[in-house]
Amino acid sequence: MTSSTLTSIEICAGAGGQALGLEQAGFEHELLVEYWSPAVQILRANRPKWNIVEKDVREVDFRLYRDANIDLVAGGVPCTPASKAGKQLGASDERNLWPEAIRMVDEVRPRAAMFENVRGLMDPKFEGWRNETLEALAALGYEDAVWDMIYAADFGVPQLRPRSVLVAFRDEEARERFRWPEPVTPEGSRVSVGETLKDLVSANGWEGADHWATEVATTIGPTLVGGSEKHGGADLGPTRARAQWRRLGVDGLGLANHGVAPAKKHDPNGPFKLNVRMAARVQGFPDIWKIDEVLRKTNAYKTMGNAFPPPAARAMGEAIRAALGPGADAGHERSGQVPVD
Missing domain, CATH: 3.40.50.150 (Vaccinia Virus protein VP39)
Incomplete structure (x- = not known):
């Protein structure tokens, strides 16, 4: 020390x-x-x-x-x-x-x-x-x-x-x-969901990634809700939060499996689910912090989402x-x- x-x-x-x-x-x-x-x-x-x-x-x-x-x-x-x-x-x-x-x-x-x-x-x-x-x-x-x-x-x-x-x-x-x-x-210079996640959502060559990042997910997202150890954790939050995620091109009713990103021909205007690593980025965790490598999807999200x-x-x-x-x-x-x- x-x-x-x-x-x-x-x-x-x-x-x-x-x-x-x-x-x-x-x-x-x-x-x-x-x-x-x-x-x-x-x-x-x-x-x-x-x-x-x-x-x-x-x-x-x-x-x-x-x-x-x-x-x-x-x-x-x-x-x-x-x-x-x-x-x-x-x-x-x-x-x-x-x-x-x-x-x-x-x-x-x-x-x-x-x-x-x-x-x-x-x-x-x-x-x-x-x-x-x-x-x-x-x-x-x-x-x-x-x-x-x-x-x-x-x-x-x-x-x-x-x-x-x-x-x-x-x-x-x-x-x-x-x-x-x-x-x-501060407000006016905040980091958007799009610029935070663009590289992860384009991992499979999604042709709509640029459009999504620069035209759709241009603001911060709603607060993630991880749920408790006994309840919740299967989605990104309550109804209102999921509606806000939808406006950012994200389907908040569930999580994608570890490592899953939009396919190359995924609809440019179609919502997709975040995987745990994407959610961890939204929480401010560095990629080096092991989460999805350690736990299965639901518990991984619960531990990190709160x-x-x-x-x-x-x-x-x-x-x-x-x-x-x-x-x-x-x-x-x-x-x-x-x-x-």
Whole structure:
């Protein structure tokens, strides 16, 4: 570990979108916790040297890391309690792991914490829940936490994908230095679905690929919905989202098999299904990140379809790194892509 490397612990790691983004921002993971076996397979296939624990977070004793001087604890705690696709039961939902996130902060006492969730968590309905969370953090010394929205499309991802993100710091100086990340690709310069996927959809020589990329799929796409480990995952989202995909020339009612792309004579105006690798690109995963090589279609899509896009996670990680003070970002530059292998 170099002097410029910061350490982190992450819960609910999923397919590794947040972990990869934080790694690119210069964080070294001391521990990743994920209980769903297919997601663990993705993580281990890509980062066999990471300390990945396949366990329910409620069974993990984070006090083991109290003396490790961890810089950041993070997690994409389950979004179902606040998701508009669910019943929005909030704190009463048995899948609500926010108490475990607060417990992790209490037991580890890191310099910073970051937790991401769905946009719905910012609705007025959950104001009381948010306030309780902020009060719990303040009681532990993490005062004046910031809870705001980040949009993946602002960081080169071809879907809006709004996420709520909570950031808290232990030290007042870090809180004062923290600045929410500025968009890299703001509205007006966003990356379209067509330019993102053109090479993949033309893999079989589709004669309509240029027309599709430059005349049809010229905007960002709707937010992908991966479903839960028990439900969903067979298509790109609910009815409204599928209608939006249809306008982009994509049939959202299902996924193509691994590696399948439109045939050479596919109708230039006919919709086609995305395969998992295409969907991963839409999520901001680099092609080197093994997903379809590890799992069958449905589980591969489920693990990746709920991820915090790596470019957005990297932006948040860099903002936190800068706030942690001089030396935290030494030797770490934004320009160029940090290697992922």
